[in-house]
Amino acid sequence: xxxxxxLFHNSQMPLALLRCLWQNxxxxxxxxxxxxxxxxxVALGLxxxxxxxxxxxxxxxxxxxxxxxxxxxxxxIAEAFHTDGDMALAVHRLAVLGDKSPEGRVLQAxxxxxxxxxxxxxxxxxxxxxxELQIIQNVVETPEP
Amino acid sequence: xxxxERGNWYLLTGVVLGIMLGILFAWVISxxxxxxxxxxxxxxxxxxxxxxxxxxxxxxxxxLVRAKARLELLDEADIYLVVAEQAQQMLAEGGSVEExxxxxxxxxxxxxxxxxxxxTATAE
Numbered sequence: 001x002x003x004x005x006x007l008f009h010n011s012q013m014p015l016a017l018l019r020c021l022w023q024n025x026x027x028x029x030x031x032x033x034x035x036x037x038x039x040x041x042v043a044l045g046l047x048x049x050x051x052x053x054x055x056x057x058x059x060x061x062x063x064x065x066x067x068x069x070x071x072x073x074x075x076x077i078a079e080a081f082h083t084d085g086d087m088a089l090a091v092h093r094l095a096v097l098g099d100k101s102p103e104g105r106v107l108q109a110x111x112x113x114x115x116x117x118x119x120x121x122x123x124x125x126x127x128x129x130x131x132e133l134q135i136i137q138n139v140v141e142t143p144e145p
Numbered sequence: 146x147x148x149x150e151r152g153n154w155y156l157l158t159g160v161v162l163g164i165m166l167g168i169l170f171a172w173v174i175s176x177x178x179x180x181x182x183x184x185x186x187x188x189x190x191x192x193x194x195x196x197x198x199x200x201x202x203x204x205x206x207x208x209l210v211r212a213k214a215r216l217e218l219l220d221e222a223d224i225y226l227v228v229a230e231q232a233q234q235m236l237a238e239g240g241s242v243e244e245x246x247x248x249x250x251x252x253x254x255x256x257x258x259x260x261x262x263x264x265t266a267t268a269e
Contacts, residue, residue, distance in 0.1 A: 030155070033156060033159075034155055034156065034158075035159070037156040037157075037158075037159025037163065038166070039163060040163060041159060041161060041162060041164040041166070042164070042166050042167040043163070044160070045164040045165065045166060045167015045168040045169075045171060048164070048171070049170070049176075054171070055176045059187075060179060060182045060186045060187055060188065061187070061188065062191055064179055064181075064182045065182055067181075069182075069183065069218070072215070073195075076198040076215070079205040079206055080201035080205055083204060084243070093198065096191065096194065
């Protein structure tokens with residue numbers, strides 16, 4: 001049985017490929033070499049665009065915040081609500097955290113806070129806000145007789 | 146023309162073309178998405194909202210250490226100055242009085258923490 005020739009040792013592969021591209025050392029056609037050159041360029045371009053110099057977002061919105069920051073954001077809303085009792089303001093503030101419903105946002109924050117070991121006082125405030133939101137939701141959903 | 150006579154510059158053209166395509170893909174078609182950002186990267190108007198929220202929470206819990214820790218997330222040089230200025234600006238622009246008062250209270254508490262220069266009497 002004829003054994004396939006080993007073209008390059010693994011560690012020398014990139015170097016050998018480049019030499020092969022630049023010199024006419026094998027039967028690779030000009031078109032194939034051109035395509036390989038483009039692919040190398042694409043790889044370099046992606047490396048530059050994704051790793052070396054990715055687009056930096058400096059004008060972000062609260063909905064892109066990391067979950068722990070979002071949880072603290074919800075906690076601040078709950079703390080403020082605990083004092084002012086202004087549900088409309090709390091809902092307005094929760095709205096900047098994304099498309100999810102205010103109740104969903106608070107519940108998600110409570111789940112994270114429980115896992116992260118927030119104090120009982122903090123959890124109670126968030127639960128209180130969640131309960132109040134639930135009451136309002138039920139009132140809205142209950143059809144009038 | 147013979148293949149060798151045409152040279153190998155087409156390879157460089159290919160690489161340059163590829164780099165352009167790669168950057169186009171990385172920056173325009175599928176840019177890196179930031180979904181886990183920190184408060185310091187927030188847009189200015191959202192930073193203002195964040196400060197108002199910190200102040201409102203501070204009024205509720207009176208925890209200055211927590212308020213300071215939260216303000217530090219916004220990565221600003223002088224948190225006292227920023228909060229005080231926002232309170233004044235909010236009042237000047239006819240914003241919410243309650244929120245301006247909360248910011249004012251926080252600024253006052255932060256201001257009291259700034260070490261004052263000691264005045265010592267000198268004997269004549």
